[in-house]
Amino acid sequence: MRVALFVTCVNDTLFPDTGRAVVRLLRRLGVEADFPRAQTCCGQMHANTGYRDEAVRLARRSVAALRGYDAVVVPSGSCAAMIREQYPKLAGSSGPFADAAAQVVPKTYELTEFLVDVLGVTDVGAYFPHRVTYHPTCHSLRGIHLGDRPLTLLRQVKGLELAPLPGVEECCGFGGTFALKNADVSAAMCADKVRAVLDTGAEVLCAADNSCLMHIGGMLGRQKSGVRVMHLAEILCATETAGVR
Amino acid sequence: MSVTFLGMPATRPFPRNAAGALRDSQLRFNLRKATRTIRAKRASVVAEAPDWAELREAGRAIKEHTLRNLDRYLVRLEEAVTAAGGHVHWAADAAEANRIVTELVKATGETEVVKVKSMATQEIGLNEALLEHGITAYETDLAELIVQLGDDRPSHILVPAIHRNRAEIREIFAEHMSGWGRPAPENLTDDPAALADAARLHLRERFLKTKVAISGANFAIAETGTLVVLESEGNGRMCLTLPRTLISVVGIEKVLPTWRDLEVFLQLLPRSSTGERMNPYTSMWTGAAEGQEFHLVLLDNGRTGVLADEVGRQALRCIRCSACLNVCPVYERVGGHAYGSVYPGPIGAILTPQLRGMGSELDRSLPYASSLCGACYEVCPVAIDIPSVLVHLRTRARHPWPERAGMAAAGWVFERSGRLARLQRAGGRLRRLTPRGLHRLIPRRLPGPLGGWTDTRDLPEVPEESFRAWWDRTDGGRR
Ligand code: SF4
Numbered sequence: 001m002r003v004a005l006f007v008t009c010v011n012d013t014l015f016p017d018t019g020r021a022v023v024r025l026l027r028r029l030g031v032e033a034d035f036p037r038a039q040t041c042c043g044q045m046h047a048n049t050g051y052r053d054e055a056v057r058l059a060r061r062s063v064a065a066l067r068g069y070d071a072v073v074v075p076s077g078s079c080a081a082m083i084r085e086q087y088p089k090l091a092g093s094s095g096p097f098a099d100a101a102a103q104v105v106p107k108t109y110e111l112t113e114f115l116v117d118v119l120g121v122t123d124v125g126a127y128f129p130h131r132v133t134y135h136p137t138c139h140s141l142r143g144i145h146l147g148d149r150p151l152t153l154l155r156q157v158k159g160l161e162l163a164p165l166p167g168v169e170e171c172c173g174f175g176g177t178f179a180l181k182n183a184d185v186s187a188a189m190c191a192d193k194v195r196a197v198l199d200t201g202a203e204v205l206c207a208a209d210n211s212c213l214m215h216i217g218g219m220l221g222r223q224k225s226g227v228r229v230m231h232l233a234e235i236l237c238a239t240e241t242a243g244v245r
Numbered sequence: 246m247s248v249t250f251l252g253m254p255a256t257r258p259f260p261r262n263a264a265g266a267l268r269d270s271q272l273r274f275n276l277r278k279a280t281r282t283i284r285a286k287r288a289s290v291v292a293e294a295p296d297w298a299e300l301r302e303a304g305r306a307i308k309e310h311t312l313r314n315l316d317r318y319l320v321r322l323e324e325a326v327t328a329a330g331g332h333v334h335w336a337a338d339a340a341e342a343n344r345i346v347t348e349l350v351k352a353t354g355e356t357e358v359v360k361v362k363s364m365a366t367q368e369i370g371l372n373e374a375l376l377e378h379g380i381t382a383y384e385t386d387l388a389e390l391i392v393q394l395g396d397d398r399p400s401h402i403l404v405p406a407i408h409r410n411r412a413e414i415r416e417i418f419a420e421h422m423s424g425w426g427r428p429a430p431e432n433l434t435d436d437p438a439a440l441a442d443a444a445r446l447h448l449r450e451r452f453l454k455t456k457v458a459i460s461g462a463n464f465a466i467a468e469t470g471t472l473v474v475l476e477s478e479g480n481g482r483m484c485l486t487l488p489r490t491l492i493s494v495v496g497i498e499k500v501l502p503t504w505r506d507l508e509v510f511l512q513l514l515p516r517s518s519t520g521e522r523m524n525p526y527t528s529m530w531t532g533a534a535e536g537q538e539f540h541l542v543l544l545d546n547g548r549t550g551v552l553a554d555e556v557g558r559q560a561l562r563c564i565r566c567s568a569c570l571n572v573c574p575v576y577e578r579v580g581g582h583a584y585g586s587v588y589p590g591p592i593g594a595i596l597t598p599q600l601r602g603m604g605s606e607l608d609r610s611l612p613y614a615s616s617l618c619g620a621c622y623e624v625c626p627v628a629i630d631i632p633s634v635l636v637h638l639r640t641r642a643r644h645p646w647p648e649r650a651g652m653a654a655a656g657w658v659f660e661r662s663g664r665l666a667r668l669q670r671a672g673g674r675l676r677r678l679t680p681r682g683l684h685r686l687i688p689r690r691l692p693g694p695l696g697g698w699t700d701t702r703d704l705p706e707v708p709e710e711s712f713r714a715w716w717d718r719t720d721g722g723r724r
Pocket of ligand 1: 517562567592625626627629
């Protein structure tokens with residue numbers, strides 16, 4: 001099986017640990033992922049802010065970079081949702097872009113989908129002796145319907161104590177450029193999410209999306225709360241012998 | 246082109262309205278409590294309906310079919326209403342609808358009308374238009390009464406006074422009821438039963454005295470000419486039956502083809518709006534009852550324009566249940582007034598700019614009043630994909646230049662992976678040059694629009710090495 005890692009521009013640029021964790025985790029499970037060098041950004045920010053033309057350009061070059069693989073793994077619920085939900089609309093029904101999109105879109109998996117549905121594993125052999133709470137980001141939850149895949153994986157992690165997050169389905173207020181264009185509302189939503197996270201008594205907040213974590217983590221950090229945010233992949237990658245980093 | 250009027254003047258952009266609302270802790274508390282209560286009720290009665298997904302799909306399909314054939318069904322409705330002794334009027338916009346209603350009331354010689362809660366008449370600002378001609382409109386829905394007595398504006402489709410708690414309502418009743426009719430009893434408390442009692446006494450007098458009633462309608466059946474109003478208090482039934490003249494102002498998208506279609510919507514609507522299995526007061530009437538005069542005013546007010554937009558037209562499926570408001574994290578925190586329209590919340594964020602256009606700063610800002618979390622789409626009983634329509638409207642909005650410049654720059658960088666790699670290396674170098682003490686030189690609070698982030702949140706640290714640089718250096722961790 002030829003597998004491509006679409007690491008996403010946010011992870012590539014700001015959170016390389018997540019990308020490394022995905023590579024190592026997949027290797028441990030016997031999958032050598034390829035990193036197609038031409039990839040950059042899926043175009044979600046442009047699309048959702050109303051810059052359709054730029055989004056089409058970025059979507060076109062993304063599918064060109066990712067075509068030809070048996071599976072494309074994306075460690076981000078919202079970028080996976082962008083590819084699966086918006087690419088078919090942006091690509092239209094005919095032409096080379098539509099053809100390439102028709103090939104790539106059905107083979108695109110968010111990381112936990114790839115692990116559970118394609119590889120068929122729920123115990124990835126991870127060890128992470130911490131109290132953890134999980135935030136199902138909106139695009140993971142309502143966009144691509146990850147369901148309980150992330151929790152199923154987390155429950156198998158040795159030493160991990162899973163704390164349920166109150167108000168779990170509520171948006172954290174990130175929303176891409178919403179966090180800037182409606183900064184006050186975004187902060188008010190984040191404040192409630194932060195309160196819920198602190199209520200769990202967890203040391204670590206994890207999610208399948210670093211962009212939401214950057215937002216919640218930014219406020220947790222500003223408050224000196226001591227709660228760490230981590231991408232799910234980094235927890236799943238950790239073992240007794242190899243630490244988190 | 247004249248600007249479509251939606252009951253409120255378009256004023257400041259949404260983020261500025263929101264900032265004010267967010268500081269009001271009483272408002273935040275009232276909204277949080279109320280929306281969470283209705284949300285939980287809705288969730289439980291929807292969960293217990295085994296065929297909810299099928300009902301929702303049927304609701305979507307019936308509305309879609311009707312909108313595709315709207316011209317045909319509207320004419321059929323007109324024929325059926327006329328055959329049953331009613332009079333049908335067509336209004337292209339708010340001004341025309343107001344003029345028609347005013348003339349009709351004037352012809353009765355009356356100067357007072359009672360009103361059933363109606364979004365369409367809020368939308369056209371009918372009360373204000375009537376007042377200009379010396380006609381006073383009395384709201385009879387409890388929440389509308391609270392809004393009217395408090396000289397306030399509605400902030401929710403279903404519960405216009407959702408932003409008020411009972412202490413505030415007691416004050417409004419005690420102070421203002423006397424100016425509108427029977428005063429509130431002495432020593433009125435904020436006990437809900439006492440408040441309802443005061444409203445009942447106040448309103449009863451009004452029902453018995455008034456000879457003209459004005460309503461909207463939830464549905465209008467083309468096949469039979471029947472109009473349908475759903476309400477919870479019985480005030481609507483009073484208005485619909487007691488007065489001699491009944492005038493109903495109904496948006497053209499409210500038509501349903503057949504009587505049978507009600508089977509679907511009378512299940513979808515109560516469960517989605519009030520969280521009840523069945524609606525308490527469902528009134529239906531066909532044409533004019535004996536001794537009664539009935540007028541139906543069919544209102545366009547921008548709707549045919551929306552119908553022409555392939556992506557956006559789904560907004561006309563809306564049955565005004567308000568489920569999307571109750572579940573919206575933005576609405577829950579800022580309330581309805583920030584949306585500057587009688588249609589607040591997620592549906593308002595699309596419908597207002599659709600009907601009114603995006604000429605004003607406020608209307609341009611509305612499609613951005615959402616984090617695109619998708620909760621509204623999930624609960625909508627007619628499956629309006631609000632997030633997709635929001636994005637669709639965003640592509641039509643005029644964007645501010647600093648944003649355009651930023652987006653163009655980002656697009657340029659992402660156009661070539663080499664450009665992204667160079668930018669990442671520059672970021673990494675900056676990081677290496679400013680370890681520890683020097684690192685603090687990077688401002689913790691950024692200027693301009695980016696300051697919106699750093700006012701409340703730390704920035705992530707830029708890593709010394711990007712993922713792609715690591716991949717190249719280590720051959721994907723194999724070296
Ligand atoms: S958009 Fe849907 S959920 Fe919102 S009020 Fe209309 S019908 Fe109800």
